Structures are given as structure tokens and as C-alpha cells.
């Protein structure tokens with residue numbers, strides 16, 4: 001996995017500080033990556049000391065030997081991403097690193113993606129000789145369908161598909177990788193995974209934080225482009241896709257693409273957009289911004305397996321707790337035909353984060369009494385597998401270094417997601433304002449108008 005120069009465009013970004021450099025740190029510390037170097041690019045005056053201190057202070061008990069190794073091997077290059085001379089200097093830096101393989105990571109604002117790709121090509125920096133050259137695009141890939149197609153045309157004219165890695169870091173989360181395993185490597189669920197047995201599915205992506213330092217990106221993007229177009233639709237496609245021929249990356253991607261293509265267009269009454277109170281006062285946000293920071297939507301899938309089953313998705317910022325989970329509710333009265341009243345439905349929860357795990361709720365008789373109560377049957381990931389589970393970005397880097405595309409998104413999936421999202425983006429007029437730590441009213445109403453409620457997790461087991 002070694003002998004690689006990591007070229008990070010946007011080295012000063014939060015993403016680089018919080019995810020990318022820590023991921024490289026873990027690869028060096030735990031996975032034996034030794035012969036490497038980093039060229040970090042950004043447009044302002046920074047020093048290597050400043051950058052390393054900045055990422056070090058965000059890590060818990062960092063191993064100073066590893067930090068120093070990174071410091072020795074990091075070169076900072078100030079440069080304008082649109083200026084061809086930047087790429088001449090970059091070529092020199094790459095040559096001086098002495099490393100064979102090149103991994104470009106675009107952690108910049110998306111508007112630079114095209115220019116960086118074209119400039120790398122012009123400078124002859126995309127060619128593989130006796131080495132590999134790979135390029136990684138952070139999300140969002142495009143800002144709508146048209147720009148995604150345009151960007152993809154540019155990317156595929158500069159790189160072959162096998163060199164390209166389009167990130168959706170949710171795909172590298174342990175519990176997300178477990179969705180296909182749970183569904184297709186157990187015989188328990190798949191026979192029930194359809195509209196005959198399932199009442200509704202909820203995909204919840206609540207965050208407690210606000211937009212932090214990312215106003216420049218976020219105010220243009222908003223939660224629909226930031227989370228629904230990618231993370232939420234990827235989770236939905238993994239939960240609802242048909243059984244693929246096998247679990248190889250291409251067959252999973254084919255099945256996800258097919259599922260994404262069968263989601264019905266979203267009606268205006270099936271979406272609710274809101275903004276947290278105080279958002280307009282955030283540094284860098286326009287004072288009359290209508291950018292939504294919270295969204296809920298109800299989706300339907302146009303195939304025999306899922307006809308009539310609502311998939312509720314909600315996502316956004318400034319909620320009480322960070323919680324990413326998938327809730328699958330089974331039909332209550334399938335077997336007893338309504339004979340037993342007040343029964344709780346069985347349900348399955350895939351808890352992606354925090355409290356990684358899976359649990360099922362069953363009806364069980366209480367001791368000595370005739371009463372029946374819902375009881376949890378739970379798999380706690382940290383309890384079974386220890387705490388050294390790799391972080392999503394570590395897994396992503398490992399896969400890229402090994403040339404494994406399984407946790408990356410294909411361009412047809414991205415374009416299909418934009419097809420679904422494009423028509424609803426313009427619909428934001430006056431988003432409802434919600435208080436920090438509360439669900440917007442329209443989000444509650446969206447599900448309650450179907451006589452259902454959002455799932456609430458009462459406790460969270462970590463051991």
C-alpha cells in the first residue's frame with residue numbers, strides 16, 4: 001500500500017483536518033503505510049507547522065512519532081487551482097517526493113473539480129506508466145444533473161474509469177457495509193423484505209451540529225444537495241435494492257442504480273424544508289437566505305416489491321442528538337388478522353452511528369403474567385468486535401490504495417440521484433424556521449398525516 005504521494009487539494013479544509021489527515025495518520029500507525037509523502041495545496045499562506053498543529057490538536061492522545069513522520073513528509077504548496085503554473089510546481093513537488101504512485105484527493109469546493117481535472121490532464125499528470133495514478137472526488141459530484149454530466153465528461157476524458165473514485169463516505173461506515181450482509185447473508189429477513197410484510201421504512205440522519213465554518217459551501221447547497229442526493233439515497237438504495245447476482249461491487253452498483261431509477265418523482269406535498277433559527281446570522285450566510293437545513297420527505301418505489309410502502313427520510317442540522325439509523329417496521333397484524341389488540345409492531349433498527357449495532361424488537365410474554373411486552377434483541381458492534389473499528393475515511397483510503405471500488409459511487413447512480421433531486425431544489429420559498437434541538441413541525445406533520453410517528457430510540461447501548 002506504500003510508495004504513494006497523497007496530493008490533497010484543499011489541505012486547509014475542515015475535511016482535511018478532521019478526516020483526511022487523521023485517516024492517513026491511522027494508516028501509518030496501524031496499517032504499516034511507511035513510504036509515503038503528502039503534497040497539500042491551498043490558496044492561502046500556511047506553513048507545514050500550522051497545518052500539522054491544527055490537525056494534531058483535534059486528535060485524542062496523538063502518537064507524536066507518527067505526527068512527526070507526517071510533518072517530515074508533508075510539503076505545503078500555495079496555489080491558485082485555476083492557474084496552470086500551479087500544476088508545473090505540483091509536478092516538481094511530485095517528482096521530488098520520489099514516490100511512484102499518485103493519489104489526488106479533491107477536498108475543495110466542488111466548483112474547482114473541473115478546473116483541477118483539466119489542468120492535471122494538460123500537465124500530463126494523469127498518465128500511468130509503471131505506477132498507478134488515482135483521483136478521488138469528494139461529494140457533491142456536480143450541483144445538479146447537468147453539471148454532474150458535464151463534470152463526468154471532463155473526468156472521463158482525463159482519466160479511465162478504473163482511476164476514478166467518487167466518494168460517499170457513508171458507504172464506508174461499518175454498519176452501512178453490513179446492510180447487504182444482513183439482508184443477503186442471513187435467510188431471516190429477505191423473505192419478509194417486501195410490501196406484504198413491511199409497513200414503512202424510516203431513514204433518519206440527524207446531526208446535532210450546525211454548519212460550522214462551511215457557510216461558503218453550505219449556503220449554496222443546503223441539506224437536500226448535501227445529504228439527500230447522496231448519503232440518504234445511497235442508504236435507501238442499499239435497503240431496498242433487489243437481491244444482486246452476488247455481492248461484487250459492480251453487481252451491487254447495478255442493483256442500486258436499478259432501485260434509484262424506480263423511485264417515483266417526489267411530489268411537493270411529500271417534502272418539507274426548514275431552516276434552524278439563527279442560521280441567517282451564521283458567518284458567511286446571506287441574511288435573506290432560504291437555504292434549508294432540515295428536510296423530511298416521503299418516497300415511494302415503483303416496483304412490485306415495494307408498491308405502497310412509504311420510505312420516510314429525514315435529515316438535517318441542529319438536532320438534539322446525532323443519530324443515523326434505519327428503522328424497518330413490520331406489519332402488525334399479518335398473522336393474527338387483528339385478533340390480538342394493542343400489539344406492538346416488530347421492528348428492526350440498523351443503528352449506523354452512534355451506538356453502532358442492529359436490533360430487533362419482538363413481543364415477549366412477561367414473567368408469570370399474561371401481559372405481552374416489546375423486548376429488544378440486540379447486537380452491539382463494539383461489544384462483539386472491540387473498539388478498533390476503522391473510521392470511514394480510513395476504510396476509504398485503504399480501498400483506494402488497494403484499487404477496490406466497492407465503497408465508491410458510479411456516475412450513473414449519481415446522475416440518477418440528481419434526476420430525482422433537481423425538480424425539488426427550486427421549491428424552497430420560505431422554509432419553516434425551527435428551534436435548535438427540535439423537529440420542525442412540518443417534519444412531524446409529514447408522517448403523522450399518515451397516522452404514523454417518527455421512530456424514537458429510547459436507549460443506546462455501546463457495550
Ligand code: BG6
Pocket residue numbers: 139169207226324
Ligand atoms: C457530509 C456533509 O457529507 O456529511 C456534512 O457534507 C455532514 O454536512 C457530514 O455534517 C456528516 O457525516 P458524518 O460521518 O459525521 O455523519
